[in-house]
Amino acid sequence: MSITVLGVDPRSRSKQKLQAPAPLPHVSRRALARVRDRIAPPTACHCCRGPVKLTNNRDIYAGQSFGEWPYVYRCTQCQAYVGLHPDTDLPLGIMASKETIKARKDAKFLFQRLTKERFANNRTAAYAWLAKALGIAPSICHFGMFGHDQADRAADVCRAQLGSRA
Numbered sequence: 832m833s834i835t836v837l838g839v840d841p842r843s844r845s846k847q848k849l850q851a852p853a854p855l856p857h858v859s860r861r862a863l864a865r866v867r868d869r870i871a872p873p874t875a876c877h878c879c880r881g882p883v884k885l886t887n888n889r890d891i892y893a894g895q896s897f898g899e900w901p902y903v904y905r906c907t908q909c910q911a912y913v914g915l916h917p918d919t920d921l922p923l924g925i926m927a928s929k930e931t932i933k934a935r936k937d938a939k940f941l942f943q944r945l946t947k948e949r950f951a952n953n954r955t956a957a958y959a960w961l962a963k964a965l966g967i968a969p970s971i972c973h974f975g976m977f978g979h980d981q982a983d984r985a986a987d988v989c990r991a992q993l994g995s996r997a
């Protein structure tokens with residue numbers, strides 16, 4: 832399915848306090864403003880079109896809530912999920928299976944090393960390099976938007992760039 836990448840959420844400029852969908856305690860305008868490449872909250876599962884629930888991630892991590900903003904959009908049918916940008920109701924990317932999310936995490940770990948070692952922690956420069964290496968637009972060059980194959984490819988190009996030290 833095609834996912835549309837949108838600009839900054841107009842609610843970031845709202846004068847009123849924002850409504851937070853349950854179970855989120857709040858949605859911050861300042862946090863919304865930080866999300867440049869936005870994907871709308873899923874109304875149907877990105878994988879199977881099944882129903883999606885906004886929930887605490889303790890449902891996934893064996894009863895243990897995880898992280899400072901422990902919420903996910905989760906499919907009640909195939910269990911695909913995606914985390915949220917902190918202090919917002921915006922998904923980090925596209926809903927995916929546990930295996931894909933693991934592949935994204937592994938790739939991101941290598942990418943963060945590369946960012947530190949080769950780009951002097953300049954994330955913008957590192958992401959620009961990665962988008963070019965993968966041949967994709969910078970607006971969709973986010974680990975949360977990668978499918979399994981793309982995550983594996985990202986890991987491969989980062990590993991190659993890190994050379995023998997990876």
Ligand SMILES: [Zn+2]
Nearest residue numbers: 876879906909
């Ligand atoms: Zn699903």
